[in-house]
Amino acid sequence: MNKRNYSKELEAIIAGLDKSAPKPKLLLHVCCAPCSSYCLEYLAPHFDITVFFYNPNMDSAEEYAKRAAELRRFVKEADLSVDIVIREYDSKPFYDMARGLENVPEGGVRCFKCYELRLKEAAKFARDYGFDYFTTTLSISPLKNSQKINEIGEMIGRFYHVDHLPSDFKKKDGYKRSIELSHEYNLYRQNYCGCVYSKSNELA
């Protein structure tokens, strides 16, 4: 089956927005400040954004707090007009999900379930607070499976009756731009994805 081009699908949605109407409300799930940087730069002109930091996959409360604080700092210093929701750290849902999948290599089924865990929470929040769309910054990472992220997002969006905004943020030099912005704002760039199982790998 042909792969869908989620980057172009996002472009088409943006091109179709009514510029004379209020911007649609978007809940953007964020994994860390570096990944959010380009996504926010790209999306902010078109959407009324709330960023949603919910990452029970983090291996410690310290790492969670560090990434959340860096996200707050970036939003402030970049003077972005977005709201921020930081959920409390609770790793139990992640470890419940990962039971039996501890030895699955990064990029496998544990990661797909990890995307699902975070996207479900984002979709529920988006539904409960009347957002037009929800999506995630996860597709900016060259190490993450954008096809799966979008398939899972669409499935969850159908379940919770809130539109999933397609994305492949690494395209259009998005990943490269996120590195530039990370340098510009001196953002903390962690060298692992987030969970304890990813700690032996080189790059998130």
Ligand code: SF4
């Ligand atoms: S490697 Fe990353 S995406 Fe995969 S389970 Fe761990 S934190 Fe989640």
